[in-house]
Amino acid sequence: MIEELLQSSPGLMNFGIFFLLAVVLLLVVLGFVTYAILAERKVLGYMQARHGPNQLGGKWGLLQTVADVLKLLIKEDVIPKAADRPLFIIAPIIAFTPAFMVLATIPFTDKFQFADIGVGLLYYIAVSGMTIFGMVLGGWASNNKYALLGGMRAGAQMISYEIPLVMSVLGVILLTGSLNLTDIVVQQEHGWFILYQPIAFIVFFIASIAELNRTPFDLPESENELVAGYFVEYSGFRWAFFMLTEYVYMFAMSSLITVIFLGGWLPPLDILGFIPGAVWFALKFCVVVFVYMWLRATLPRFRIDRLMEFAWKVLFPVALANIFLTALIKTLFF
Amino acid sequence: MELLNLYQNNYLIVFVFLCLGVLLPLVALFLGKFLRPHKPSVEKYTTYESGIDPFHDSRVQFNVRYYIFALMFVIFDVETVFLYPWAVAYDKLGVFALIEMLIFVIMLLIGLIYAWKKKVLRWT
Numbered sequence: 151m152i153e154e155l156l157q158s159s160p161g162l163m164n165f166g167i168f169f170l171l172a173v174v175l176l177l178v179v180l181g182f183v184t185y186a187i188l189a190e191r192k193v194l195g196y197m198q199a200r201h202g203p204n205q206l207g208g209k210w211g212l213l214q215t216v217a218d219v220l221k222l223l224i225k226e227d228v229i230p231k232a233a234d235r236p237l238f239i240i241a242p243i244i245a246f247t248p249a250f251m252v253l254a255t256i257p258f259t260d261k262f263q264f265a266d267i268g269v270g271l272l273y274y275i276a277v278s279g280m281t282i283f284g285m286v287l288g289g290w291a292s293n294n295k296y297a298l299l300g301g302m303r304a305g306a307q308m309i310s311y312e313i314p315l316v317m318s319v320l321g322v323i324l325l326t327g328s329l330n331l332t333d334i335v336v337q338q339e340h341g342w343f344i345l346y347q348p349i350a351f352i353v354f355f356i357a358s359i360a361e362l363n364r365t366p367f368d369l370p371e372s373e374n375e376l377v378a379g380y381f382v383e384y385s386g387f388r389w390a391f392f393m394l395t396e397y398v399y400m401f402a403m404s405s406l407i408t409v410i411f412l413g414g415w416l417p418p419l420d421i422l423g424f425i426p427g428a429v430w431f432a433l434k435f436c437v438v439v440f441v442y443m444w445l446r447a448t449l450p451r452f453r454i455d456r457l458m459e460f461a462w463k464v465l466f467p468v469a470l471a472n473i474f475l476t477a478l479i480k481t482l483f484f
Numbered sequence: 485m486e487l488l489n490l491y492q493n494n495y496l497i498v499f500v501f502l503c504l505g506v507l508l509p510l511v512a513l514f515l516g517k518f519l520r521p522h523k524p525s526v527e528k529y530t531t532y533e534s535g536i537d538p539f540h541d542s543r544v545q546f547n548v549r550y551y552i553f554a555l556m557f558v559i560f561d562v563e564t565v566f567l568y569p570w571a572v573a574y575d576k577l578g579v580f581a582l583i584e585m586l587i588f589v590i591m592l593l594i595g596l597i598y599a600w601k602k603k604v605l606r607w608t
Contacts, residue, residue, distance in 0.1 A: 160492045168493075168500040176504060223512075224519045231529040232538070247505035254501040265497040272568060273498075294531050295542040306550050309557040316564045323571040382532055387516045391509050455606065458553070462596070462605045466560070470589060473567070477574065477582050 172264070175253065183397040184215045190443050197447040225386035230293065233383060237291035242384070242391035245284025248277045249398040256405045257332045259415040259427040270331040271323070274406060275316055278361070281395060282308045288392070289380035300379025303369050303454065310461040311360035311367075314353050317469035321350035321476040322410055335414035342413040349472045351411045353465050358403050360461070363396060364442060366449040367457060404438040412438070552604050556596075563592050 158164065188203065188211060195202025207213030229238055255270040257263035267273060282305055289301015323329060325346060326337045334343075344351045360367040371379030381392045408414060412434045415427030452460070531538040570577065570585050599605060 156490050156493045159489050160496045164493060164496060165500060168497050172500050172504050223516050226521050228528055230531050232531045243506060243509045246509050247502065250505035251501045254498050265494040267494045293542050298542050302546060302550055306553050310553060313557065313560045320567055320571045324574050327572055327575050329572060386520060387513055459605055474586060481579055481582060
């Protein structure tokens with residue numbers, strides 16, 4: 151049915167059906183965010199030898215995040231006098247929209263994918279780069295010193311880590327010769343790219359943590375020097391959208407890592423092929439999300455000068471070397 | 485014709501995602517209006533500065549280092565723009581294109597080393 155729909159000429163009818171399906175995905179993502187926050191608090195709690203939320207919703211605190219969201223919803227919306235009002239209002243929207251847009255091209259299984267466009271990977275990288283506008287704008291529009299510092303730091307950090315992120319993927323593209331994410335997964339049938347491109351994976355993973363603004367690279371919002379960084383002045387649901395952006399990106403980035411390096415929906419061994427692809431995807435996805443949480447509990451925050459030097463002096467040359475190493479090996483041995 | 489439809493439909497989905505990404509914050513913030521209280525007071529609308537009265541405008545002149553990093557970003561991002569098509573078509577282009585690309589990257593690397601020696605990459 152969907153096949154037919156995709157081949158019919160596009161019109162309002164198609165728009166409506168796609169819209170409904172996208173709403174379903176949006177609800178799934180919101181559900182993920184709700185429980186990812188809870189899981190993060192629980193994991194951090196147990197790693198620090200405490201319990202984490204355990205009051206609301208039974209022993210596991212299952213309703214904690216729901217209560218938090220409701221609280222945010224009924225909080226007063228304060229926009230400071232000194233702030234640039236229109237920019238202050240659109241900044242969270244600019245930050246959130248690309249976070250949701252990038253999900254359009256990610257293939258969750260061989261059948262469950264939204265937009266199967268030829269330049270899927272490039273689309274992800276290009277669109278995800280737009281979020282930075284929202285963060286810098288939010289910091290600037292707040293007219294607050296902490297917020298401006300946080301916004302500028304976010305800008306400097308994200309553009310610096312964008313380069314190694316983009317360059318490390320080139321190793322994978324050299325092997326596949328395609329930017330289509332489905333093609334990339336299908337070509338991993340004989341071995342995941344984490345095995346063929348270990349250097350690219352490490353560079354990509356480190357850069358992705360910086361892109362997600364997570365500890366140890368969460369300098370834009372380091373609470374003990376900048377209070378909360380670029381969203382100090384935001385309150386209520388506007389603040390919630392910045393938070394949502396971060397977690398939706400975590401969803402998107404973990405999916406992307408699963409797709410590019412961990413073989414997407416493919417089972418690790420052919421014998422295990424009887425288990426459906428969606429389960430494999432979910433498993434790998436959860437492992438990546440868990441590693442992000444684990445790193446947050448383990449590593450202290452970087453210093454800003456070390457962070458910037460690390461991007462330009464270590465990750466970038468390594469990513470470049472990896473491209474030419476891959477190209478050379480491919481020319482000489484295949 | 486069918487391929488064209490497929491192509492258009494896929495980008496229609498991207499457009500749907502764009503609409504939904506804009507709509508969700510708008511709708512949530514609009515509906516929130518009916519739920520949240522609105523009790524303005526002068527103190528509430530002052531800029532937060534750890535409890536003291538804010539002074540000066542916060543939009544001060546910024547350290548030039550941020551702009552230098554932005555410039556470096558532009559240079560190397562343009563480099564990736566050239567590297568992407570090369571990587572996709574690598575099988576067809578072969579060794580000659582590899583050497584060409586190597587020369588191109590080395591020229592940009594000289595720039596990176598220059599910036600490194602000029603201590604541009606140092607934050608302190």
